[in-house]
Amino acid sequence: MRIVLGVGGGIAAYKVASLLRLFTEAGHHVTVIPTEAATRFVGTATWEALSGNPVSNSVFDDVHQVNHVRLGHEADLVVIAPATADLLAKAATGQAGDLLTNTLLMAHGPVLFAPAMHTEMWQHPATRANVETLRARGAAVLEPASGRLTGSDSGPGRLPEPDAIFDAAMALVHGQTDFQLPLAGKTVTISAGGTREPLDPVRFLGNRSSGKQGVALAVAARNAGATVRLLAAHMEVPPPPGVEVVNVETALQLREAALAAAADSDVVIMSAAVADFRPAEISDTKIKKRDDTADPVITLVRNPDILQELVERRNQGVTGPATDGQLIVGFAAETGDQHGDVRAYAEAKLQRKGCDLLVVNHVGSDKVFGKDTNSVVILARSGSEPQEASGTKADVSAAIISRIGFELNQVSPRA
Known part of the structure; x- marks a missing residue:
């Protein structure tokens, strides 16, 4: 397939x-056409090296090939990324001041714009009108992702991740039009890793969670266009770029962070492995092992049920009007025993917790924790058919985020 990749003049050009x-x-043949401003961010040599083709933004280069006509005619697909406010305006008004805008006017195939700009620019009535004009003419314009922008600001306006743009482009070529980022404009809070409950300054009660599944969920939610907040307990993997990170250690710290984060979240995913119990007392000094003393007796007390509290606060309206329609997703790491199997325990937990979705996996010393693969069943409180997902933790996360996007577009199942 012959693709024209137009690059606008924004800092996000480096991601392109x-x-x-x-x-x-x-395997696609790509001709890159950067605007003059784009070459201030990424030079022509980079585009030529990566594409294997010569790069120009002038209608006067290779005039004998009539590039300002030929490139648009021959392209099976035109992708503009980043589509800046200036470039959207020029495309909407039919300007032809350089090779890229000429090519847009000559394009016969599908055209995809991936916007990136500051939030106020994206939300300005002029930009919104230009976007609607382009869409009315048949062009596809993605919603930008939300998150950290240039400088200290955050909000909608981030360039969607490259793999999300790639998927949208391939879908467009195959005639699919339902590829808009499913969580664009949404705020998603995700807990990840395992909590640690201190016994003394040295020891703690912990679990085997690596945080890999929670981090994969954060990546999938970010790629789906959401503003992502990661509540990170102990993790063996680093948090992904492009998400806000709140570090916690204990279940009580996670509870405080989760209740605060839920106040402005459209979706809360509690995937962290939270300790059910904590020591009733924490020693200020290291507990010594001495021959002349008895073995220590450690009394445990229950930790709060964070997931259930989040559901109760939402249902009672305590969290606030900003969370009307909030979707809450729980995780259940279960093992069967003589009293029941994994599915039975999970179904009971779903009814007890009251969350909208419950992601269930069968755990053990050689399963799930620390592994790169997973196999889960997604249960819904609405009673819909259980959904299975397996593969890498990235694959499983993509299925979970896709299901969340579907649920957000349905009538709320909550009573």
């Missing part, structure tokens, strides 16, 4: 190099 590689590694 990864998009270009995705196109070329998939």
Whole structure:
């Protein structure tokens, strides 16, 4: 497939190099046309090296090939990323001041715009009108992702991740039009890792959670366009870029962080492995092992049920009007015993907790924790058919986020 990749003049241009590689590694022939401003961010040599083709933004280069006409005619797909406010305006008004805008006017195939700009620019009535004009003419315009922007601001306006743009482009070529980022404009809070409950300054009660599944969920939610807040307990993997990180250690700290984060979250995913119990007392000094003393007796007390409290506060309206329609997702790491199997325990937990979705996996010393693969069943309180997902933790996360996007577009199942 012959693709024209237009690059606008924004700081997000550096991320488009990864998009270009995705196109070329998939076997497509890509011609990159950067605007003059774009070359201030990423030079022509980079685009030529990654595409394997000469790069120009002038209608006067290779005039004998009539590039300002030929490129648009020959392209099976035109992708503009980042589509800045200026470039959207020029495309909407039919300007033809350089090679890229000429190519847009000549394009016969599908055209995809991936916007990136500051929030106020994206939300300005002029930009919104330009977007609607382009969509009315048949162009596809993605919603930008939300998150950290240039400087200290955050909000909608981030360039969607390269793999999300690639997927949208491939879907567009195959005639699919339902590829808009499913969580664009949503705020998603995700807990990850395992809590640790201190016994003394040295020891703690913990669990085997690595945080891999929670981090994969954060990546999937970010790629789906959401503003992501990661409540990170102990993790063996680093948090992904492009998400807000709140570090916690104990179940009580996680509770405090989760209740605060839920106040402005459209979705809360409690995937962390939270300790059910904590020591009733924490020694200020290391507990010594001495021959002349008896073995220590450690008394445990229950930790609060964070998931159930989040559901109760939402249902009672305590969290606030900003969370009307909030979706809450729980995780259940279960083992069967003589009293019941994994599914039976999970079904009971779903009814007891009252969350909207419960992601269930069968755990053990050689299963799930620390592994790169997972197999889960997604149960819904609405009573819909259980959904199975398996593969890498990235694959499982993509299925969970896709299900969440579906649920958000349904009538709320809550009483």
